Amino acid sequence: MFIGAFVKLHKKHFIYYILILVTILFWSSTFVSTKVLLRDFKPIDLFVYRFILAYLLTIPFYPHFHKPESLKTELLEVALGITGGSLYFLGESYAIMYSTPSNVAIIVATAPLATIFLASRFLKSERITRQIVLGGLIALAGVLMVVYNGIAMPYIQPVSCLLALISVVSWGFYSIILKLIDSRYPTAYITRKTFFWAVVTILPLYFATKAPFEPKLFLKPENAFNLLMLAFFASTMAYAIWGKATLVLGAAKTNNFIYMIPLFTLIESSIILGEPFSIYAVLGAVLILSGVVIAELARSTK
Numbered sequence: 001m002f003i004g005a006f007v008k009l010h011k012k013h014f015i016y017y018i019l020i021l022v023t024i025l026f027w028s029s030t031f032v033s034t035k036v037l038l039r040d041f042k043p044i045d046l047f048v049y050r051f052i053l054a055y056l057l058t059i060p061f062y063p064h065f066h067k068p069e070s071l072k073t074e075l076l077e078v079a080l081g082i083t084g085g086s087l088y089f090l091g092e093s094y095a096i097m098y099s100t101p102s103n104v105a106i107i108v109a110t111a112p113l114a115t116i117f118l119a120s121r122f123l124k125s126e127r128i129t130r131q132i133v134l135g136g137l138i139a140l141a142g143v144l145m146v147v148y149n150g151i152a153m154p155y156i157q158p159v160s161c162l163l164a165l166i167s168v169v170s171w172g173f174y175s176i177i178l179k180l181i182d183s184r185y186p187t188a189y190i191t192r193k194t195f196f197w198a199v200v201t202i203l204p205l206y207f208a209t210k211a212p213f214e215p216k217l218f219l220k221p222e223n224a225f226n227l228l229m230l231a232f233f234a235s236t237m238a239y240a241i242w243g244k245a246t247l248v249l250g251a252a253k254t255n256n257f258i259y260m261i262p263l264f265t266l267i268e269s270s271i272i273l274g275e276p277f278s279i280y281a282v283l284g285a286v287l288i289l290s291g292v293v294i295a296e297l298a299r300s301t302k
Helices: 002-007 011-037 043-061 071-097 101-108 111-122 130-152 159-180 187-209 221-249 251-272 279-300
Strands: none
Touching: 011 071, 011 101, 011 221, 011 251, 043 071, 043 187, 043 221, 071 101, 071 159, 071 187, 101 159, 101 251, 101 279, 111 130, 111 159, 111 279, 130 279, 187 221, 251 279
16 A cells, blocks of 8 residues: 555655654654653653653744633643643553553554544544444454453563553544644644643642652663653654645545554564564554554545
């Protein structure tokens, strides 16, 4: 599918496909970077440091500040910060603590499918078809395969799969809320406010469980590199590239590349962390990606 797409590319769009692949590479590496940083930081601390830095780095893309448009819009933006920020990333980070980055990436790949099912429940524009149900069942089989991988491998706790699924559901609600936002401001500003409310909503828990601040941890080369990767490349830069590419190519084409993330993460985890390729994880990835693609194709042909 992807090879055929590249053959038909118009030359002026080629650069956007390259940028999309670079963005996917950044996003797939976040699971590995998080695993490395969790050696020195707690998930909550890592989240706060990452998103404060990401917020500051996003300002140059839209260096303007505005008063709240309305109470409804502001409350929806708070909900974006929770579902797409604090709840999603905490679930993902804690899942990575107890599992491998590749396993978590595979389960998180079901997020588009969760969005479809939740949207059919809360949005009138979406409805469930037999093909979507089939895709869901295939993806569920993939999740169960990854869960079995966690049971079969002692160093991976199945609870991580549950935490990853919490992130999946949270992202589904984030996607729905994003569609409900009626704002006159650009995506860069909405993204920045999402980062802001993500940090604000986690601060009570952060101060209640805060570990002693140790500046020397930020001076470790691997910590500095991976934090920069998460905050700038995977957050600020990736969102900017993705938004521009979506405007040029359309959401359908760009979203298809998201399904490559777990495959990239499997390779990166093996190379960087030395994690073995598990047959259960690979089969789980194939089933999940197949299920999501089937469901997406059903939605796109309605």
